[in-house]
Amino acid sequence: MENWYKEAVVYQIYPKSFCDTNGDGIGDIPGIISKLDYLKELGINTIWLSPCYVSPGDDNGYDIADYRTIDPVYGTMEDFKFMLSEMNKRGIKLLMDLVVNHTSDEHEWFCESRKSKDNPYRDYYIWRDPVDGHEPNDWKSNFSGSAWEYDETTEQYYLHLFSKKQPDLNWENPKVRQEIVDMMKYWLDMGVSGFRCDVINLISKDIENNVSGDGPRLHEYIHLLNREALSPYDAMTVGEVWGLSPEESLMLTHPDREELSMVFQFEHMGVGRTGGRFYLGEFEPDKYVEVLAKWQKGLNGIGWNALCVENHDQSRCLNRIGNTDKYRYESATMIATLVYMMQGTPYIFQGQELGLINPVFHSLDECRDIEALNAYPELLKEFDEKEIMRRFSGDSRDCGRAPIPWDASEKGGFSEGEPWLKLHDRHREINAENDLKAEKSVYNYYKEIIKLHRENKTFLYGDFELISNKDAVSVYKRYDKENSYRVVCNFCADKRELDFVIPADSVILSNYPFDKEISELNPYQALIIKD
Ligand code: TEU
Ligand code: CA
Numbered sequence: 001m002e003n004w005y006k007e008a009v010v011y012q013i014y015p016k017s018f019c020d021t022n023g024d025g026i027g028d029i030p031g032i033i034s035k036l037d038y039l040k041e042l043g044i045n046t047i048w049l050s051p052c053y054v055s056p057g058d059d060n061g062y063d064i065a066d067y068r069t070i071d072p073v074y075g076t077m078e079d080f081k082f083m084l085s086e087m088n089k090r091g092i093k094l095l096m097d098l099v100v101n102h103t104s105d106e107h108e109w110f111c112e113s114r115k116s117k118d119n120p121y122r123d124y125y126i127w128r129d130p131v132d133g134h135e136p137n138d139w140k141s142n143f144s145g146s147a148w149e150y151d152e153t154t155e156q157y158y159l160h161l162f163s164k165k166q167p168d169l170n171w172e173n174p175k176v177r178q179e180i181v182d183m184m185k186y187w188l189d190m191g192v193s194g195f196r197c198d199v200i201n202l203i204s205k206d207i208e209n210n211v212s213g214d215g216p217r218l219h220e221y222i223h224l225l226n227r228e229a230l231s232p233y234d235a236m237t238v239g240e241v242w243g244l245s246p247e248e249s250l251m252l253t254h255p256d257r258e259e260l261s262m263v264f265q266f267e268h269m270g271v272g273r274t275g276g277r278f279y280l281g282e283f284e285p286d287k288y289v290e291v292l293a294k295w296q297k298g299l300n301g302i303g304w305n306a307l308c309v310e311n312h313d314q315s316r317c318l319n320r321i322g323n324t325d326k327y328r329y330e331s332a333t334m335i336a337t338l339v340y341m342m343q344g345t346p347y348i349f350q351g352q353e354l355g356l357i358n359p360v361f362h363s364l365d366e367c368r369d370i371e372a373l374n375a376y377p378e379l380l381k382e383f384d385e386k387e388i389m390r391r392f393s394g395d396s397r398d399c400g401r402a403p404i405p406w407d408a409s410e411k412g413g414f415s416e417g418e419p420w421l422k423l424h425d426r427h428r429e430i431n432a433e434n435d436l437k438a439e440k441s442v443y444n445y446y447k448e449i450i451k452l453h454r455e456n457k458t459f460l461y462g463d464f465e466l467i468s469n470k471d472a473v474s475v476y477k478r479y480d481k482e483n484s485y486r487v488v489c490n491f492c493a494d495k496r497e498l499d500f501v502i503p504a505d506s507v508i509l510s511n512y513p514f515d516k517e518i519s520e521l522n523p524y525q526a527l528i529i530k531d
Contacts, residue, residue, distance in 0.1 A: 004234070004236070005194070005236035005261045005262065005304075005345060006304060006345065006460065006461070007045075007454065007460060008045055008046040008093070008236065008345050009043065009044045009045055009046065009345070009346050009348070009450050009453065009454060010044065010046045010047070010048050010095065010238075010345060010346065010347045010348070011039055011042070011044040011046070011047050011048070011347075011348050011350065012047075012048045012050065012311060012312070012347060012348065012349045012350060013032060013047055013048070013049050013050065013350055014027075014050045014312045014349075014350055014400075014401060015027050015028070015029070015031075015032065015049060015050060015052045015061075015074055016050075016060055016061070016401070016420065017350070017401050017402065017403045017404060017414075017420075017421065018031055018032060018035070018350055018403075018404055019031030019032065019034060019035055019404065019406065019414060020403075020414055020415035020416075020417070020419070021034065023415060023416040023417040024073070024415075024417055025415050025417045025418045025419045025420045026073055026074075026415075026420050027074075027403070027414070027415075028073070028074050028075050028079075029052070029070070029074050029075035029079040029080055029083050030075060030079060032049075032083055033079075033082065033083050033086050036083075036086055036087060036090055036092065037090075038432070039090075039092065040090045040091075040092065041447070042353060042443070042446060042447055042450065043446075043447055043450035043451055043454065044092070044348065044450065045091060045092055045093065045454070046092065046093045046094070046095060046193070046236075047087065047092055047093070047094050047095065048095040048097070048196045048238075048347070049094060049095070049096060049097065050097050050312055051064060051097045051099055052070055052071060052074045052080075053065075053066060053067055053068075053069060053070065053071060054066035054069045054070070054071045054072075055071055055104055056104055056106050056165065058104070058163050058165040058166070058370060059143075059162060059163055059165070059166060059370055060369075060401075061097075062097075062099050062162070062166070062198065063102070063103070063104035063105075063106075063162075063163065063165050063166045064099055064103050064104055064107065065103070065104040065106040065107045065108075066107065066108075067103075067183045067186075068183065068186055081190070084190070084191050084192070088191070093193035093194075093236075094191075094192050094193055095192070095193060095194045095195055095196050095236065095238070096187050096192050096194075096195055096196075097195070097196050097198060098184065098195035098196065098197045098198060098200075099198040100169060100180050100197075100198070100200075100203065101161065101168060101169065101198065101199045101200070101202045101203050102160065102161070102162060102166040102167055102168045102169060103166070103167065103169060104165060104166065105164070105165045105166070105167055106165075109121050109124045109125075109179075110124070110125060110167050112124075113125045113127075113167075114151050114153055114154065114158070115153065115154075116153070116154060117154050117156075123170055123172075123173045123175075124169060124170055124173060124175070124176050125158050125159075125167050125168065125169060125170055126158060126159040126167075126168050126169075126170050126205075126207065127154070127156045127157065127158050128148070128156060128157050128159070128207070129155075129156055129157075130150070130155070130156070130157060135148040135150075135157060136148055136157055136207075137207070137210065139159075139161075139212055141160060141161060141162060141163065141164070142161055142162050142371070143162055143163045143370055143371050143374045143375075144371075144374040144375050144378060145164075145374070147159055147160055147161055147212075148160075149164040149167075159207070161199075161202060161212065161213075163370055163374075168202075168205075169203075171203045171204060171205075171217070171221055172217075177221065177224060180225070181224070181225065181228045181229050184225065184229035184230070185228075185229050188229065188230075188233040188235055192235075193233075193235060193236060194230070194235040194236030194237050194238075194261070195230075195235065195236075195237050195238075196237075196238050196240065197237055197238065197239045197240060197260065198240055199213075199240055199241075199242070200222065200239040200240060200241060200260070201213050201214050201218060201239070201241040201242070201244065201252075202214075203215075203218065203221055204216060204217040204218035204220075204221055214244075214248075219251065219252070219257070219259060222239075222252065222259040222260060223257065223258055223259055226258045226259055226260075227258065231258065236261045237260045237261045237262075238260070238261060238262050238263065238264060238306050238345075238347075239252060239253075239260045239262070239263040239264070240263070240264050241263050241264065241265075242266055243266075244263070244265065245298075246265075246294065246295055246297075246298025246299060246303075247298070249263050249265060249298075249299065249303060250298070250299065250302060250303045253299070253303040253304060254302055254303060255302075261304065262303070262304040262305065262306045262344070262345060263306060264306045264308055264311075264347075265295055265305075265306070266308075267291045267294075267295070268288050268291040268292050268295075269314060271283065271284055271287045271288045271291060272284050272287075272288075272320070272321075277371065277375070277395060277396075278372075278375065278379065278388075278391040278392070278395050278396070279391075279395075280320065280391075280394055280395050283320060283321050285321070285472045285474075285491035285492065286469055286470060286471070286472065286474075286491075288321065288491075289338070289466070289469045289474040289489075289491070290466075290469060292338075292339065292342065293464070293466040293469070293476065296342055296343055296344075296464040296466075297464065297466075299344075300343065300463060300464060301463075304344060304345065305342065305343060305344030305345070306344060306345055306347055307339050307340055307342055307344040307345060307346045307347060308339075308347040308349075309335060309336075309339050309347075309348075309349070309352060310349040310352050310400055311347070311349050311400065312349065312397065312400055312401055313397050313400070314349075314397070314399075314400050315358050315394060315395050315396070315397075315399035315400055316351075316352075316356055316357050316358045316399055316400055317332075317335055317352070318331060318332055318335075318355060318356075318357050319357055319358045319394060319399070320394070320395075321335065321491075322334070322335055322524070323493055323523075323524065324357045326493075327493055327523050327524045328355050328357070328430075328442075329355060329440060329441070329442055329445075329511070330511055330512070330522070330523060330524035330525065331524040332352075332355035332442045332445075333442060333445040333446075333449075333511035333524075333526060334489050334490065334491070334511060334524040334525065334526040336352075336442075336445065336446055336449050337449060337487060337489060337509070337511070337526035337528065338474070338487065338489045338491075338526065340449050340450070340453055341449070341452075341453065341459060341478065341485075341487045341528065342464060342476075342478075343460075343461070343462065343463075343464050343478070346450070346453060348446070349400060350404055351400075351402075351404050352446075353442060353443050353446040354404075354405075354430065354431070354432055354435050354442055354443055355430065355435075355442035356402070356404075356405075356424060356430060357424050357426065357430065358393055358394065358399035358400075358402070358424060359393070359398070359399065359402045359422050359423065359424040359425055360393045360425055361389050361392045361393045361396070361398065361422075362389060363385075363389065364376060364385075364389075366422055367392055367396065367398055368398055368401075368420065368421050369396055369397040369398045369401070371396070371397055372392050372396040372397065372398065376388065379391070398421060401421060402421055402422060402423055402424050403415070403419045403420075403421060403423050404432070405423055405424070405427035405430065405431035405432065406431060406432045406433060407431055407432065407433040408427070408428045408429075408431055408433060408434065411423070412427040412431055413431070413432075413433070445511060448509055449509070452508075452509065452528070457480070457482075458478055458479065458480050458482070458483040458484075458485060459478055459485070461480065462478040462479050462480040462483070462485075463478070463479055463480065464476060464477070464478060465477045465479070467486070471496070472490065472491040472492040472496070473488070473489070473490050473491070473496050473498075473521065474488070474489050474491065475487070475488050475489075477531075483530070484530075484531040485508075485528060485529060485530055485531065486527075486528075486529045486531060487526070487527070487528055487529075488502070488521070488525075488526065488527040488528075488529065489525075489526045489527075490521040490522070490523065490524055490525045490526070491524070492523065492524070493523045493524065494523060495520055495521060495522060495523065496520065496521040497519070497520055497521075498518070498519050498520060498521060500519075501517050501518070501519045502517060502518040502519070502527065502529055503517050504516050504517055504518070506529045506530050506531070507527055507528070507529055508528050508529070508530050509526075509527070509528040510525065510526060510527045510528070511524070511525060511526050512525050514527075
């Protein structure tokens with residue numbers, strides 16, 4: 001199919017937290033295989049698998065020590081190939097995570113690179129002399145502290161935009177580019193259908209001019225990956241890029257430029273923040289919808305949106321922008337309706353289809369994420385421990401990474417052993433088994449939304465228009481020559497008057513029962529209307 005990525009519905013699996021089959025407390029590939037029927041039933045047709053390659057696990061696999069081997073904690077290459085064939089059988093494609101801004105410091109390339117200045121792998125990474133006995137510049141790592149680490153052996157610093165166990169690759173070196181192309185082909189030859197490209201806009205830098213990302217050769221490098229590896233396989237890509245405008249994203253995704261299929265934009269995830277990570281303020285629903293609408297308009301007809309609510313770097317949306325108590329079902333289904341009825345490829349993060357919530361972290365020993373652990377000493381200067389734990393329970397990356405509760409048993413059916421990270425606290429009530437059984441459940445609503453999205457050409461390809469967006473009530477339209485639909489959402493826990501009346505027989509889906517005309521919205525009500 002031409003542009004098959006536009007008809008993909010992607011489910012993100014964070015393997016460590018998905019399903020454990022051997023009792024070591026860590027999810028694994030046999031666990032994924034055991035849930036493929038569950039995913040097929042949900043209606044998705046593509047899986048994005050977060051890294052499962054050999055890794056010391058400093059950043060849960062985003063620090064790769066061997067790009068071509070499955071980490072034994074997840075299984076063997078045979079397990080992986082079997083998983084792929086079981087996916088194929090069910091019509092599910094697989095996207096791998098391409099993490100090529102950096103490797104692990106335990107990658108063979110880096111082990112060689114740090115040995116001597118004339119080692120053949122020296123220029124695979126970014127080395128600089130000290131300046132006045134200090135770091136070459138003042139760049140900060142995304143995980144706190146300097147982005148430069150001094151290495152005694154050769155008396156130089158290496159660059160790491162993330163943890164010091166994640167040295168940045170030197171893309172200026174043509175050998176590095178060739179290694180990456182070959183590695184991509186290796187997975188594509190095995191039957192993988194594409195990649196989610198980790199912090200892909202960081203691969204081009206201009207260090208001497210203080211440019212740490214979006215550098216001058218970014219488009220050249222991505223075009224190369226496209227020509228050499230992706231295009232020949234009709235592979236799909238989604239780039240993870242932070243802070244780009246719709247115009248810049250069009251550059252990366254314009255079909256004529258032959259770069260990426262689509263990019264994630266995270267502008268809406270910043271709505272309501274008062275600062276960076278761990279600084280959440282009051283959520284502003286109108287702003288959220290406004291940002292999404294801006295991207296719908298900005299890419300329409302040329303680029304393509306990746307529709308994303310949650311991922312493994314975010315807390316659960318119900319804690320931030322929905323409701324975790326009385327209106328958990330209503331707000332979870334409203335958010336799904338609002339976002340996934342827009343134009344673009346839906347991405348559903350594991351557990352989102354169950355309306356999962358954040359765990360509550362009481363002390364640092366319950367936390368695992370390097371970003372939070374590294375930030376802790378800094379935060380202590382400003383807050384006491386209790387306040388930091390409150391912030392971690394609302395905004396640390398561990399929130400979304402909590403293991404999936406498959407049933408109401410003690411460990412949620414995730415593992416027979418001790419899970420590597422605690423489950424959310426209400427897992428006896430909020431779990432997959434309960435949701436599958438219940439007549440009214442987030443899972444069952446997701447099934448309906450996914451079906452509608454996949455089967456209806458107007459929702460797939462139709463234009464978007466924001467009709468109104470005020471006081472937490474938004475109305476938008478999706479239309480083409482044949483059909484026109486309106487999506488109406490109430491983003492708050494109060495009832496809302498409508499200034500128009502919706503006949504019951506025009507409603508094709510709602511998260512509330514309806515039998516007569518509607519002139520008022522219930523808390524977190526969502527409606528899809530055929531005009
Ligand atoms: O994340 C990129 C990124 O910059 C942020 O999400 C970052 O994790 C931080 O939380 C900002 O506050 C990607 C991956 O999604 C993430 O899991 C990895 O840790 C990171 O790259 C490094 O590979
Ligand atoms: Ca396991």
